[in-house]
Amino acid sequence: MSPAAATVSAAQATTTAAETHGFLSPTGVEIAFLLVGLVTFGAAVVTVTTKQLVHAALWLVVALGGLAVEYLLLTAEFIAWVQVLIYVGSVVVLLLFGLMLTRAPIGRSPDADSGNRWVALAVAIAAAAALVWVVVDAFRTTWIDLDGAAAGSTAVTGASLFQSWVLPFEALSVLLLAALVGAIVLSRKTKARTQAQEAAGGTTTASPLRPPSPGPDATRSAVRGAARSDARSDKEGAR
Numbered sequence: 001m002s003p004a005a006a007t008v009s010a011a012q013a014t015t016t017a018a019e020t021h022g023f024l025s026p027t028g029v030e031i032a033f034l035l036v037g038l039v040t041f042g043a044a045v046v047t048v049t050t051k052q053l054v055h056a057a058l059w060l061v062v063a064l065g066g067l068a069v070e071y072l073l074l075t076a077e078f079i080a081w082v083q084v085l086i087y088v089g090s091v092v093v094l095l096l097f098g099l100m101l102t103r104a105p106i107g108r109s110p111d112a113d114s115g116n117r118w119v120a121l122a123v124a125i126a127a128a129a130a131l132v133w134v135v136v137d138a139f140r141t142t143w144i145d146l147d148g149a150a151a152g153s154t155a156v157t158g159a160s161l162f163q164s165w166v167l168p169f170e171a172l173s174v175l176l177l178a179a180l181v182g183a184i185v186l187s188r189k190t191k192a193r194t195q196a197q198e199a200a201g202g203t204t205t206a207s208p209l210r211p212p213s214p215g216p217d218a219t220r221s222a223v224r225g226a227a228r229s230d231a232r233s234d235k236e237g238a239r
Helices: 003-020 028-049 053-073 077-101 117-138 154-164 166-204 216-238
Strands: none
Touching: 028 053, 053 077, 077 154, 154 166
16 A cells, blocks of 8 residues: 555545544543553653652653553654654663762662752643643644544555655754764763862862871881980999
């Protein structure tokens, strides 16, 4: 089947689904979608609220895995496997390796909390509301036939990505490359600043050098020398 035919069949499937399904008559797949979404939302909340970095990384695995399941339920198996391979299989593993290599605290860390959490919460709520409004406004009358053929196969996704979304795809690639370069630059600056602080702390807190304490042989020699000098002084006094 050609990409154009696959796109046409996907459009026909959405039209048929819109005619047969209603909002108040959910199917089993839609109920599973809602339940997995609640689990994913809870895992995401725990990820950003816990003070243990390792637990945050593990809950991030649950959140990203839940998103992959949601993509599967939406018949977008290509995006689901990309989610598993790139995010769960690479990003989270890289995060765990970073925690191990930097010797991050395993237990509760007071540095994991920020005083700007209320500002972050307000920004998150505003971003979520804007995203929900955009999605609902764009797909208000669009329904996907979850029981029919997969509409998010590799052929359909590739045709849509490299025909209609080439420029946004390349812009996102450049943005990710800039973020990678910026992360490297910031890490090098932080390392240089830490070394400078350690060097400054070592020069200011260094204790003055003390002469080495005499050993047992030096003590015995000093005692013998003092005894000989006393004996000589006694002989001279007797003369």
